[in-house]
Amino acid sequence: MSRLMWAVIPAAGVGKRMLADCPKQYLTLAGQSILDRSIAIFLENPQIAGVVVGISQGDAYWPESNYFSHDKVHVVEGGKERSDTVLNGLKYLQSKLDDRQQNVLVHDAARPLLTQQALNRIIQHQGDQGAILAMPSRDTVKWKMSDTQQAEKTLDRNNIWLAQTPQKFPLETLSCALQQANELGIDITDECSAMEAAGYQPDLIVGESSNLKLTLPEDLLIAEALLSFLSSQATTQNEFGVQQ
Numbered sequence: 001m002s003r004l005m006w007a008v009i010p011a012a013g014v015g016k017r018m019l020a021d022c023p024k025q026y027l028t029l030a031g032q033s034i035l036d037r038s039i040a041i042f043l044e045n046p047q048i049a050g051v052v053v054g055i056s057q058g059d060a061y062w063p064e065s066n067y068f069s070h071d072k073v074h075v076v077e078g079g080k081e082r083s084d085t086v087l088n089g090l091k092y093l094q095s096k097l098d099d100r101q102q103n104v105l106v107h108d109a110a111r112p113l114l115t116q117q118a119l120n121r122i123i124q125h126q127g128d129q130g131a132i133l134a135m136p137s138r139d140t141v142k143w144k145m146s147d148t149q150q151a152e153k154t155l156d157r158n159n160i161w162l163a164q165t166p167q168k169f170p171l172e173t174l175s176c177a178l179q180q181a182n183e184l185g186i187d188i189t190d191e192c193s194a195m196e197a198a199g200y201q202p203d204l205i206v207g208e209s210s211n212l213k214l215t216l217p218e219d220l221l222i223a224e225a226l227l228s229f230l231s232s233q234a235t236t237q238n239e240f241g242v243q244q
């Protein structure tokens with residue numbers, strides 16, 4: 001039997017673009033907080049050992065979570081940037097795990113609609129340079145001129161993939177790649193960027209368009225609709241997506 005996997009969930013952002021009166025991970029979707037939904041997805045998967053959540057210092061909302069004192073949920077302090085929060089989570093795992101090169105998953109708290117099918121796809125993926133969930137672009141993609149609001153060219157969309165989470169990498173390699181990117185001042189918005197900068201070529205696994213990152217106020221409305229769509233699908237499909 002393969003070893004159980006750890007997940008790091010960065011949840012220390014302020015959600016500026018959401019324009020809400022609390023950090024967006026504490027807004028509720030059908031009665032449950034976005035953060036609790038994200039944590040629950042991992043705890044419900046039998047291949048997950050535990051979850052490390054990055055929480056801001058003095059976060060007054062976290063104690064209200066259903067997972068505040070759950071034995072499989074461990075908390076680390078959030079950092080200034082998302083990558084700093086992730087690094088804190090990785091450092092915690094490095095101090096806890098014997099095999100420091102075991103694969104770990106990193107997933108945004110702000111993506112509460114990840115399905116078990118997509119999570120299983122990335123957990124089961126075999127490959128030595130890591131992997132991420134991503135979606136092929138379905139739009140025509142323009143490259144904008146740097147100085148004006150004009151199109152300079154059209155990119156080949158076959159080569160454009162939009163990054164999602166979870167992203168899966170060997171613990172020590174990812175930690176080194178993130179630290180190196182920090183030291184070199186490279187702008188890192190996901191783990192894969194750090195790995196690319198360190199010379200790796202992670203695999204792209206097809207994600208799901210429903211695995212939305214809740215960023216803007218209107219995303220909440222879309223998420224409510226997707227949630228009810230996914231719930232109706234779940235009652236008619238098994239974990240392999242087969243109609244029952």
Ligand SMILES: Nc1ccn([C@@H]2O[C@H](COP(=O)(O)OP(=O)(O)OP(=O)(O)O)[C@@H](O)[C@H]2O)c(=O)n1
Nearest residue numbers: 010011012013014015016017080081082109110
């Ligand atoms: N210093 C930070 C910044 C972000 N995050 C987390 O990283 C994920 C993805 O980031 P994003 O969607 O950009 O969240 P925010 O930074 O909160 O949003 P905004 O940029 O609108 O402020 C979120 O789960 C967020 O809580 C984090 O743990 N630590």
Ligand SMILES: C[C@](O)(CO)[C@H](O)COP(=O)(O)O
Nearest residue numbers: 108163164165189190191213
């Ligand atoms: C990691 C991520 O979710 C991949 O899409 C994303 O990079 C998070 O940060 P963003 O820069 O706010 O999209």
